[in-house]
Amino acid sequence: MSKRASGDPAPSELQVVRGEMQPWTDHTTARPALAALLTDVVPANRRTLILGPHAPQQIESVLAHSADVTILVRSVADAQQLGEDFGPCLQVIAGALDGLQGEPYDVIIATDGLDRVLGYDSADLSWTERLAALSHLAAPDAVVVLAVENEFSLLNLLDSRPADERHGDDEWRPLHDDPTRPVSVDQLKAALPWRAEVYADFASRTFIRADVAAASRPGELPTRLAVAALESDDAPLLSPAAEGVDSAARAGLLGSIPTGWLAIAGAGATHDVYAQTAQAVLTADQNLTGWDTTSTIGPAAAPSSAPDGPLSFDPSVVPTTVPSGVSVETVLFRLAAAEDVPAFRKLAADLGEWVTDSRVIVRWDDIVFDGESFAYGVSPWVAQERVEKDDLLAAAWVRFHDRLLGQHRRHPWPPWMLGDDLVSAWLGMSGIEPPEQLQATSPDTVAATAQQVARGKDLAAALDVVLETRAGTVDVRTTLAAAEEAQQELFELKGHVYGLERTLGFRNKAMKTRENRIRELRGQLQKLTTAHDRIRGSRTYAVSRVIFHAAQVRKPKTVARKLARRIRKR
Known part of the structure; x- marks a missing residue:
């Protein structure tokens, strides 16, 4: 009605x-x-x-x-x-x-x-x-x-x-x-x-x-x-x-x-x-x-x-029977919290073998794992066209990365590895060859790992939109954690600035010492130049130069005869 x-x-x-x-x-x-x-x-x-x-x-x-x-x-x-x-x-x-x-x-x-x-x-x-x-x-x-x-x-x-x-x-x-x-x-x-x-x-x-x-x-x-x-x-x-x-x-x-x-x-x-x-x-x-x-x-x-985008709703892809079991994401979270990297790597490798080219967007929080095999869950979101296996895995790992860090869960990976590098490492665990690292030719050169996961990021972002994931609302614990992290970073930056200021102070003192020494040397050089000019202009210096040149003559008798001949001719 x-x-x-x-x-x-x-x-x-x-x-x-x-x-x-x-x-x-x-x-x-x-x-x-x-x-x-x-x-x-x-x-x-x-x-x-x-x-x-x-x-x-x-x-x-x-x-x-x-x-x-x-x-x-x-x-x-x-x-x-x-x-x-x-x-x-x-x-x-x-x-x-x-x-x-x-x-x-x-x-x-x-x-x-x-x-x-x-x-x-x-x-x-x-x-x-x-x-x-x-x-x-x-x-x-x-x-x-x-x-x-x-x-x-x-x-x-x-x-x-x-x-x-x-x-x-x-x-x-x-x-x-x-x-x-x-x-x-x-x-x-x-x-x-x-x-x-x-x-x-x-x-x-x-x-x-x-x-x-x-x-x-x-x-x-x-x-x-x-x-x-x-x-x-x-x-x-x-x-x-x-x-x-x-x-x-x-x-x-x-x-x-x-x-x-x-x-x-x-x-x-x-x-x-x-x-x-x-x-x-x-x-x-x-x-x-x-x-x-x-x-x-x-x-x-x-x-x-959801606005028109790269993903569409297709209920026909939802299986009529979903096996009992837990999501792959739950298992991955447990392995990451236990820092069991070998088991995490093995599960990632099994997932890499299971995923194939498809229109269905792969989500680890919807893939069911019963301990031996994997099965699709109830997610009805598909891409407009068939997506390659590498991009599907990249989208799944990007979403897992965001949820792992967004929920502040424990994991064994260091802070400097987070982001595209960590997603690329997970892709490597899933059997995807890592990208070739090329030397950057300009400051705007995109990293190889960023290029590898770019398509996956787009798919993961589109999935967040259709799932109405809260992107603008941040919980207080996340805010406090971000504030504490910012405070720690500020403290470290202050220490770095203090170290730079101290180094600059030492260098400034050293430069002043060198400047004073240069001034002293310039004064001494000026005095020596004045004395040198005064000596070169004296009569004594002129006589000494004549004597010096005369001393350079090897056969003085021959020179004397030549001078006598010239005098007679005159």
Whole structure:
């Protein structure tokens, strides 16, 4: 069921109950994975109530199953807009939860939770009291879908903002610090008056069945999808979320740290995992050997926000069966932390033999390793044309390099080797011949290693764009580490400057000493020159020169006879 188009019947009359708010608006965001889950959960042709603000995608998912749908929102402006968008297909009521009276509903959808269901003049109801009010509106065998925000979520614990600055002025949330709100799966199940199946909600992008999440370990498919969902959130964090997710998964607590939970009561069987992947929604069900996966593209999926570029979305490359195992990236991280370079080199060599020319972009965080063989994961991103093996490996190692350093993980390689040189070394481990080192002919000459990984860098950057990797938001720990590194570098530079100043001072003193010595020598030379000129101009010097020349004559008698002849002739 789509929105009302021009020419459709006029919207139904807006109903107003106690607790409406005006002027006010509650913002919503599209959640394709949640819309796909509702498509599987909502039964057909049942009297349905949508409680609280919901995005059009979620409303359309409900309308596709039932013609008798009512939505309750506290904002009059939002109610009027919904009436215009959906027309008579949707009965819109403006008001608060405690002001709604009527016959019980067969289906109640409250995927926005119970935070934004009361108005200005409503009673100050706790979460438990709001749940009781909701249960009064549900039939005995009703299907109820209820979301709960997790105050113990990893993103909430790592959020660098003060608690009073985490919600904007447009989100009136009076339930902060409510002691009756459940903060675990067990507390949520105990608080509900119905027997419910609980899904862990990771940033509204990935929904994982709670028991499946609890059994997932680092590097496995549910954990990888949870990490990808949390890394796409733009909240400023104290430290990278990936490390916390891996630690929680290792302790079996992945289902305890999501941003929220989704409780489903009275519904039939659903998939184990719902995950948003660009234009599609990935669903996965666990089997004895791995996962059965399906990628669905439809109106419930959000259009891709990625600009046209070198990569495209192709769900057909996602295998229908993904084996169980951990990601190659997880194994590489462990080997790097243990400084087991021989095992790291062997795994890199095996990867080099496994990768071939293909359109599918290779990512070590999505390649599954079961201890003996490799298999593609659920990444649907492909290049426009076939990419050579060398460039695919370069892109994979460049991405691994960025994630290794970006998450501040331990590794055995020295600082002066980081960057293109380290990526080139990993490529050499994978069987790619190192580039020939040529002598630079100008300052602008590009290094051979940079030329080798240039194409891989472009592919890795394009992959970061389509994956919505947070490039502009830096966590506090990274900032502190960068500041400490800059401080250390500044200290070293200060020492270097001091050494240069000291050296220049010594050289300056030596130059002054030499200058004084040169001046002394010039003065002595000037005195000697003056004395020399005075001696050469004296009569004594002239007589001595005559005597000197006369002394040079070898046969003085012969010279005397010649002089006598000349005198006689005259």
